[in-house]
Amino acid sequence: MQLDDLYRRVIMDHYKNPRNRGTLDQESVTINLNNPTCGDRISLQLQLEAGKVAKAKFTGEGCSISLSSASMMTEAVKGKPLDQALEMADRFSELMKGQPVEFDEYEDLEALSGVNKFPARIKCATLAWNALRKGIADGASN
Amino acid sequence: MNAAEIREQFPILSETINGHPLVYLDSAATSQKPRQVIDAVARYYEHDNANVHRGVHTLGSRATDAYEGARVKVARFLNAPSEQQIIFTRGTTTALNLVATGYARTVCGEGDEIVITPMEHHSNLIPWQQAAKATGATLKYMPLQPDGTIDLEDVRATVTSRTKVVAITYASNVLGVINPVQAIGEIAHEVGAVLVVDGAQSTPHMKIDVQALGCDFYAFSGHKMCGPTGIGVLYGKRELLEAMEPIEYGGEMIDFVDLHESTWKELPWKFEGGTPIIAGAVGLAAAIDFLEEIGLDAIDRHESQLVAYAYDRLSAMEGISIYGPREGRVGLVTFNLADVHPHDVATVLDTYGIAVRAGHHCCQPLMRWLEVSATARASFYLYNTESDVDALVDALRHTKEFFGHAAG
Secondary structure, three states: OOHHHHOOHHHHHHHHOOOOEOOOOOOOEEEEEEEOOOOEEEEEEEEEEOOEEEEEEEEEEOOHHHHHHHHHHHHHHOOOEHHHHHHHHHHHHHHHOOOOOOOOOOHHHHHHHHHHHOHHHHHHHHHHHHHHHHHHHHHHHO | OOHHHHHOOOHHHHOEEOOEEOEEOEOOOOOOOOHHHHHHHHHHHHHHOOOOOOOOOHHHHHHHHHHHHHHHHHHHHHOOOOHHHEEEEOOHHHHHHHHHHHHHHHHOOOOOEEEEOOOOOHHHOHHHHHHHHHHOOEEEEOOOOOOOOOOHHHHHHHOOOOEEEEEEEOEOOOOOEEOOHHHHHHHHHHOOOEEEEEOOOOOOOOOOOHHHHOOOEEEEEOHHHOOOOOOEEEEEOHHHHHHOOOOOOOOOOEEEEOOOOEEEOOOOHHHOOOOOOHHHHHHHHHHHHHHHHHOHHHHHHHHHHHHHHHHHHHHOOOOEEEEOOOOOEOOEEEEEEOOEOHHHHHHHHHHOOEEOEEEOOOOHHHHHHHOOOOEEEEEOOOOOOHHHHHHHHHHHHHHHHHHHHHHO
């Protein structure tokens, strides 16, 4: 088990300089999710327009893995059609199971592949993606 | 006591974790188990296993003797007046829920008060929250001093003639602080309230005398004191337990059952519906024997020295915050490194074979009181040594370096 497998430079960069951190002014879907076992929490805001994720922003507290994953997720899905965003969420789940999936749309995500070797931390990485799925489902039902 | 010799009695402490010898610093979550406890449980299943209180056959008698013998042992261990006041439960959580549901909900009404502290573990907080909601009682919190200790003047100011229950942990699983429960009990009793003590973090580490403490209820878990998981104890004053109704109904706890009415067994069995945790009780009895052979006072001294050493070594590090007072604490230190989240700290330590807890420690209100979202915690027991502390400090230095570089 190597620390460098987990904490890659790309991850630390997203942790220290998170993309899309903040809140949306315009009408949007807001999802608050906790990871009750460790206290991490994310508040994700999505602006869904014409079948796309027009904008995505987040606030929250958590470890380097959960916050960098939120930063990457928002960056990855911005401007993407909803079905493609959900497909990326599925692919991210595969990545967490150790499957050799690729993210040509946003290669930074592949840096999180090492989380698979740290089972206790998988929930940290998937929190933001779970919020995305919930947000798209909530948006569709409105 | 000789910690090196004690270590040899714990098979798991020989494990290699991620290429390093295990340094187990998470005993406040659950302790490791000595060979003699593991063997006692195995021996029970290999030689004596049967259901209790009903078999005419020999094994039924052996199992009953083992189970009730464990109860007598626990009563003596706590200096309870009688083994009838010892109720076996699944753990501290179940024991506290039994008091909150079986006692508090029957004595509290609109306008009454239940008093607790912000340092309580969720298991000594949510049962009272729910009891207050169900009865219309008010849940009040006595304030904490800036170092996390309790000032008795604050207790006097919080407890009133409407207070029915004061519930407090003997030792905090985060701050480490040991609370003056005996003095708090005296204040509670002056107004006719009962004192409920959460003993989960105190019982493994110090000699407990429930009569000297003057508490009305005392709860603890076996698994934090070298016993198996799934066994705990509720001690209660006889008149209180006798007045309480059971909260679980079924086999084992009945006296006479008719189509529309039933009556209950006497104490303690009326609270033990269903087949009890027999092997757990056997394991707990073996754990008590183990701890008493070493001596609770010796364990207490060993941990006090070790935690003082850990507190001082950790305090000397730059960029570390330590929570709770230096003095008057049980064997744990809760801390945060600047700019490194505790989950990340715990993951890095794990790669060095060091097990610590990171998160909110089932104390979300206390985390808010501390103004942090999570913390890391190293907790010690009789098998830990100064070299475990040294390994922790070294690995924390590496953690800081690693994150310093990774961030740069």
